Amino acid sequence: MARLPPALSSAGRWAPGKNMEKWQLERFKQRLLDEREELTGIVDFMEEDSLGISLKDSTGELSTCDNHPADIGSEVFERSKDFALREQSLIALAAVDQALQRIKDGAYGCCDICGKKIGLERLEAIPSTTRCIQCQEEEEKIPDPNIRPVEEEVLTLPFARTNIDADVTALDRPGMPPAGLMQ
Numbered sequence: 746m747a748r749l750p751p752a753l754s755s756a757g758r759w760a761p762g763k764n765m766e767k768w769q770l771e772r773f774k775q776r777l778l779d780e781r782e783e784l785t786g787i788v789d790f791m792e793e794d795s796l797g798i799s800l801k802d803s804t805g806e807l808s809t810c811d812n813h814p815a816d817i818g819s820e821v822f823e824r825s826k827d828f829a830l831r832e833q834s835l836i837a838l839a840a841v842d843q844a845l846q847r848i849k850d851g852a853y854g855c856c857d858i859c860g861k862k863i864g865l866e867r868l869e870a871i872p873s874t875t876r877c878i879q880c881q882e883e884e885e886k887i888p889d890p891n892i893r894p895v896e897e898e899v900l901t902l903p904f905a906r907t908n909i910d911a912d913v914t915a916l917d918r919p920g921m922p923p924a925g926l927m928q
Contacts, residue, residue, distance in 0.1 A: 784838040840873040
């Protein structure tokens with residue numbers, strides 16, 4: 746559970762004037778409600794018009810036997826893409842609902858991780874965020890590129906990297922031609 750920042754009142758609500766003005770909070774709430782309405786419309790449209798129809802009905806074909814497999818593959822790809830887009834919209838909708846609940850609870854604008862105030866610029870950009878920029882950057886930090894996959898520990902020849910690989914690959918020596926072209 747995130748600790749409460751010292752600027753919260755004893756009742757656990759944001760104290761107007763110390764953190765976020767009431768008019769700012771209302772503006773964020775309206776933006777979140779508008780976004781929620783838009784996302785709900787997108788999800789409803791996808792479920793009724795594209796995903797609510799069977800694949801057979803959406804292609805208009807009586808049989809898949811006379812079609813080239815690539816034709817059906819394209820249809821399956823488009824269908825999978827629709828499922829992924831709907832899933833992404835549902836995730837965004839859940840984030841908006843969570844932000845609206847945080848407004849009701851008086852915790853909107855407070856980072857879930859460190860408990861500090863989330864900057865207004867960040868809230869303007871992403872009203873449904875629950876993390877300050879520092880905690881989000883820490884979460885998204887790129888791991889060390891030299892860490893090798895754990896699967897490589899169990900690989901044996903001919904699939905494992907060897908000490909010879911380091912000497913002959915062009916990737917290990919930028920600017921050098923591949924080993925087969927060296928003279």
